Amino acid sequence: MWEPFPARIGQSEAGAGxxxxxxxxxxxxLVMGGGNMRGQHDSETRPxxxxxxGGGAAVAHSTGLTRDGFGxxxxxxxxxxxxxxxxxxxxxxxxxxxxxxxxxxxEHRDSLGDDVILRHGDVQRLSAGTGVFQAECNYSxxxxxxxxxxxxxxxxxxxxxxxxxxxxPETERSGRLRLVAAPDGRDxxxxxxxxxxxxxxxLAPRAALAYTPxxxxxxxxxxxxxxxxxxxxxxxxGEGCAVPAGGNLQVEAVSRAELLLFEVPAAS
Numbered sequence: 001m002w003e004p005f006p007a008r009i010g011q012s013e014a015g016a017g018x019x020x021x022x023x024x025x026x027x028x029x030l031v032m033g034g035g036n037m038r039g040q041h042d043s044e045t046r047p048x049x050x051x052x053x054g055g056g057a058a059v060a061h062s063t064g065l066t067r068d069g070f071g072x073x074x075x076x077x078x079x080x081x082x083x084x085x086x087x088x089x090x091x092x093x094x095x096x097x098x099x100x101x102x103x104x105x106x107e108h109r110d111s112l113g114d115d116v117i118l119r120h121g122d123v124q125r126l127s128a129g130t131g132v133f134q135a136e137c138n139y140s141x142x143x144x145x146x147x148x149x150x151x152x153x154x155x156x157x158x159x160x161x162x163x164x165x166x167x168x169p170e171t172e173r174s175g176r177l178r179l180v181a182a183p184d185g186r187d188x189x190x191x192x193x194x195x196x197x198x199x200x201x202x203l204a205p206r207a208a209l210a211y212t213p214x215x216x217x218x219x220x221x222x223x224x225x226x227x228x229x230x231x232x233x234x235x236x237x238g239e240g241c242a243v244p245a246g247g248n249l250q251v252e253a254v255s256r257a258e259l260l261l262f263e264v265p266a267a268s
Contacts, residue, residue: 070220070242071264072194075151078238081106082144086137092128094159096152096192098181099124100200100260102224104145110134114163118147122167123180123200125190129159148224150262152194155183164190173202177211177261199261203228203253211249211261219243219263226257 069075074095081087086107099106099118106118110126111133118124126132138145166188172178181198185191192198201209203226213219221230222240229252230241243249245266251259 069151069153070262071218071267072153072196073150073220073262073264074153076220076222076240076260077149077151078146079149080144080146081136081138083138084141087135089133089135091131091133092126093131094154094157095128096154096194096196097126097128098150098152098190098192098198099126100148100150100180100224102146102148102258104143104147105139106145106147107137107139108134108163109137110163112161112163116165118165119167121169121173122165123190123198124163124165125181125192127154127159127162127193129154129161132161148222148260150198150260152192152196154193155195159193166190168200170202173200175201175203175207175209177201177209195265197263199263201259201261203251203257203259205253205255208250208252211243211251213243213245213247213263213266216245216266217263218245218247218266219249219261221249221251222260222262224258224260227254228252228257228259229254 099108101118101120101122103120107115108118108124108126109115116124117139126134166180168178168180177199178201179187179189179197180200181192181196182189183192183195183197189198203209211219220240220242221235223235223237225237227234227236229235231250233241234254235241
């Protein structure tokens with residue numbers, strides 16, 4: 001039985017070990033491996049196919065990566081939540097979660113006391129560490145919210161839980177790869193406790209960019225929206241491709257496109 005969630009996020013008259021959802025976050029359950037997302041995330045557990053249950057408000061799935069992930073990048077999960085809906089309180093441990101809002105507004109509450117609204121262009125890093133409870137809700141009563149989450153292996157287990165958020169205007173990401181997450185938080189990026197650099201880009205139709213991983217590193221490109229040609233191969237929203245160590249990437253936007261790129265140490 002999991003621990004009850006702190007009062008500030010919705011605990012009221014539940015019995016021991018029971019959870020109560022905030023009033024504005026009551027419907028839709030995100031499931032992993034056939035059960036609610038209440039357990040530990042580690043190298044043996046990652047979201048595979050995440051289906052809506054309950055009110056059917058939330059839909060999520062992992063994309064592109066193999067069972068073992070891509071280096072320290074374990075999964076990329078796309079989720080959508082209907083107006084006024086939300087995911088039940090769930091627990092994470094020993095995982096870094098990067099959240100990127102694609103459209104709409106997402107409310108994030110956690111047992112650290114954070115209660116924030118994320119919008120398009122916001123990047124949030126949640127370090128689950130020794131354990132954190134969270135709930136995610138659509139802040140809007142009229143429009144859906146869609147977001148992408150990257151699940152990353154931390155540099156070591158049992159880190160102190162913490163959360164950080166920063167906004168990256170589209171003007172900073174237009175036509176270029178803008179660093180949005182890095183181990184040292186350089187260039188205004190959020191700090192991720194893992195050897196991973198994350199970049200965001202927005203391309204106009206027919207715009208192009210080139211990229212080569214740093215020595216000894218490889219990368220994963222994820223298409224958030226739109227359609228692109230990557231090294232001559234078409235990729236639509238929700239799809240991705242690998243850039244091996246020593247390789248290079250040539251991208252051209254077929255339509256307006258938003259991209260995420262994750263650079264990690266090459267597999268030994």
